[in-house]
Amino acid sequence: MEQTFTPQDYKNQLNVRWCPGCGDHAILNVLHKAMAEVGVAPHDTVVVSGIGCSSRLPYYMNTYGMHTIHGRAAAIATGVKTANPQLTVWQISGDGDGLAIGGNHFIHAVRRNVDINMLLFNNKIYGLTKGQYSPTSARGTISKSSPYGTTEDPFIPAELCFGARGNFFARGIDVALDTTKEVLVAAARHKGASVVEILQNCVIFNNGIHTCITDKERRFDHTIHLRHGEKMLFGKDMEKGLVQDGFGLKAVTVGEDGYTMDDVLVHDAHTPSNFLHQQLAMMDGDSLPLAIGVIRDVQAPTYESDVQAQVAEVRAKKNYSGLRELILATKETWEVK
């Protein structure tokens, strides 16, 4: 029988040192639960992070872990996974760590499709350096380093992920525990680079940045929880739905304006084309509801397994016992007696 684990098995005894009220606490707890549900043993699990508030996370795990340097977690996680594909690798980054200083590693890890679970804690601010705007801060954001408002547009993580040919993208919210657990479990089960954006609240420097979406009253009308194979419905009573509107999407109320349930789209996370996935991921919670859940989940060859397979194949073909035999077999040699 396979060993089963409890969330407790992934947790260690250290005091968690995030600010009281920080969204990271909730995500950490959900991560422990998701890991227990997935069931990979703590000693087969490695959690790699960069630098930033969220990147302290590995210290609170009872798994193997590395708290590394700013922006490089994706590259280090790539090395761990490629070296030993038997390990399950989680990578934790914030929006600054993952998309600013680490943007290059982010897109290349996604492009290579290394089987790592890349969690992006997006609070749209730099917390550990005490409140500067980040690459996901909206144009005009006022912060300590942009006292008159930013004059640049942000990245939308999903768009970047699809631009890098990502095959898995999901979104969660720190306060929506069940959804977050659902997407973390799905990310872990997906073979390949899984990008999970978790909208997270920084209670000190950017408090309420996601309130228009996360507020209990507003959440129903401004978010939609997508599940593969299910109708794209939202609203307090699931009375609204998404329909095709030309090349775009439109939110309608079922039964009004001639729209019936048949018009409401069914989510297909597994379709290879990312055209509709991208449209869904780009909905911003304003005119169209923000999509949470697994938006794209498509199988593709993974980097580390192809590396491993290539090594095995070439090795079996040549069948050298070692370096000496290889040199003797392939190089011109002469003997001195």
Add this chain to the structure above:
Amino acid sequence: MLENTDVRTLREVVVRFSGDSGDGMQLAGNIFSNVSAGEGNQISTFPDYPAEIRAPQGSLSGVSGFQVHVGVGVHTPGDEADVLVAMNPAALKTNLQYLKKGGVIICDSDTFRPADLKKALYTTDDPIAELGIDPKQVLLVPMTTLLKETLKDSGMDAKSIMKCKNMLALGIVCWLFERDLDAVLRKLQAKFAKKPAVYEANAKVLQAGWDFGHNTHSSLSTYRIETEATRPGIYTDVNGNTATAWGLILASEKSGRPLFLGSYPITPATDILHELAKRKDLGVKACQMEDEIAGICSAIGASYAGHLAVTSTSGPGLALKSEALGLAVIAELPLVVIDVQRGGPSTGLPTKTEQTDLFQALYGRNGESPLCVLAAASPTDCFTMAFEAARIAIEHMTPVILLTDAFIANGSSAWRIPEPGDFPEIRPNYLPQEKLEAGWRPYQRDEESLVRYWALPGTEGAQHRVGGLEKDFNTSVISTDGPNHEKMVKTRREKIARISSCIPPLSVQGNPASDTILVGWGGTYGHLLTAAAELQNHGTSVALAHFRYINPLPGNALDLLRRYDNIIVAELNTGMFADYLQSKLPGKNIRRINKIEGQPFLVHEIVDGVEEILNGNR
């Protein structure tokens, strides 16, 4: 006509092949050196190529050279060439400076056309006279005409025919030095195994070159080069980059840790990536990453996961890797960093050689971050020192930087393939089961070596976190305590210092009893050794100490140096190693011989430098 030819015997000979980048001079030179090695000569080669891949044909900037030194007592590619092969007037012009006084020039007279002369910036139509060359030195060969004549029935197009021109030159050189043409043909056959028609054409042209020399130039002497008995074994020729890659592979075999390379292309280190990428057939995982930083970071990840992890680069790349190196220092993970030094700063002279990354290797990181620095002395020593870098990294849980340079990385010499048992087993400092059961902490150390234990992910019960934040000496959890930090800094420093008891002591060559010691490090060894011998011939006997272990220094090094009145450090920078030694030998006045021209030393530069210093003229 051969009976008329004067055969002279030489101890050693230097041949410089020069032409356009696409003229195949490197292939001709390589074959000549390989065949010579097979006849029992020592060999040393030096490619000198431009940064541009294909500079305009026939232009001065497009000339590449390949110098080969064969014979007895060969430790360098030679200061000056006995024979210069120049495939066009541009090559003649740029390479004449490397020809020994009275040396022989072989050149293609068919390229002395007005257009070619103009491209090479000649102002007259007689390049020989214009350069002040004595015509008696020159063997003018209508190579293009001969080539076309030889291959007129081959059915090959003009472009393919021209590609064989290097073999014509090689044929002439082989005649001049009585090389065995059958050995050359065997090498060509191996190279063109899948293209029999190309082989046939090259073989024909090679013979035509040999015949040309034999039939028409009885006035030139041919030469027999002395052979030297070497240590018994099976030999091959190898360049420094390939030797580096192989040394790492042997270390992987001897440590039981699979080899991982994370790298990014950079001249002149890329051939290490190329070789290890091929060595998937030995189980190597060589990953071309998105940048230099990802190169080292993926290696750090692989190291944590239990691999012998390596990143290869050159100076600018090492600069990009410095933050990650600090992580490997504080996380105390094994990591090998190969820096094939080139001319700097910035992009500098990317295809040329220097020893200017020494300070970067020793000090180029934030905070107190000591690590082990090694330097390879020759192309074949790259094998040994790559092995040593891996041994020290794994056994001492530390990053190790191995400094090689463009000169030894691209140069090659004959190398005895190690026998099983020539190199020791490498013993990783694995976490013992009893330590694990006794409540192990990740920064717990071996009391003698101060090395922490290596627990590999996948091991049940040994889950642990490492990282860039300072850790408590006892509990291994994050600590910002001041005294603890100082203790950790000193512990990490002492851990590196204690490596000195695990490396070979410094040995002295030349005349140890002299009151003068000539000191070098890294890729200048051959030049210093030859210079010491030459000084001896001049009646100035010196001792010679050559360093391959830079940090820590061998345990006996400073006491040994203190015995000498005159310490002269020769290096290809403005005096970094001299400064480094000076800081450790405050009472001594360390003298210097320096060169920063992107080229290796010439032996006479060192000889002259030593004599000037000792005569008080410097």
